[in-house]
Amino acid sequence: MAGLEPIRQVWGDDRRSTAVVTALNTLEPSWLFYPTPPFFYTDYHITKVRPNGRENYIGDLEVKWLRTDSSTIVKFPFQKLQRMIISPPYNEEYNIYHRICFRFNDGLLLVPVLKLAHLVPQFDIRQDTNERDLNVHISCKDFNEYWIDEVVNE
Numbered sequence: 001m002a003g004l005e006p007i008r009q010v011w012g013d014d015r016r017s018t019a020v021v022t023a024l025n026t027l028e029p030s031w032l033f034y035p036t037p038p039f040f041y042t043d044y045h046i047t048k049v050r051p052n053g054r055e056n057y058i059g060d061l062e063v064k065w066l067r068t069d070s071s072t073i074v075k076f077p078f079q080k081l082q083r084m085i086i087s088p089p090y091n092e093e094y095n096i097y098h099r100i101c102f103r104f105n106d107g108l109l110l111v112p113v114l115k116l117a118h119l120v121p122q123f124d125i126r127q128d129t130n131e132r133d134l135n136v137h138i139s140c141k142d143f144n145e146y147w148i149d150e151v152v153n154e
Contacts, residue, residue: 016065016154017043020103023152024061024110033061041083042098059089059098070104070147075135078121084113102138108148109140 014035021033021044032055033044042060049055062084066074084098098113119136126133140147 016103017063019152019154020063020065020101020108021061023108023150024101027148027150031058036060041080046099057089058093058096060084061098062100063103064100065103066105068104069106070109070140072104074102074138074140075124075133076100076116076138078134078136081113081116081119081136085117088114102140103152104140106151108150108152109143109146110148111138111143111146115143115146 025031030049032047032049035044036042042062044061046058046061047055048058089096100111100113102109121134121136123132124135
């Protein structure tokens with residue numbers, strides 16, 4: 001079919017994700033990040049290392065690398081958000097959940113997926129293909145409690 005192309009990863013995605021994960025691991029040394037297979041709906045599985053050396057799964061992480069500052073409204077794919085919402089890690093622990101980390105030029109926003117569940121999706125038109133995308137729009141100022149003053153560069 002004309003105009004269709006396969007899903008692709010952008011060169012540098014792994015390097016950028018690794019830089020973000022390295023920064024998060026510095027801030028939270030008990031967390032270990034395991035890359036997921038290609039085309040999995042998240043980038044990493046996260047485990048927390050206990051004092052006895054055992055690891056417990058605490059959720060998945062999706063990394064979104066942005067080249068703007070945190071005053072910019074972020075568009076995030078609604079389908080990906082839905083997938084993360086409907087596949088929570090079932091556990092009674094309060095700190096076990098999926099997370100999305102938005103990397104901005106001036107810091108990181110590490111937000112629990114369920115905190116985004118109330119956002120109403122909107123159709124956006126892609127400038128390069130004129131296709132309609134269903135996205136949620138995220139403003140950092142609405143999620144200040146999840147802001148991390150850590151600048152991550154390539």
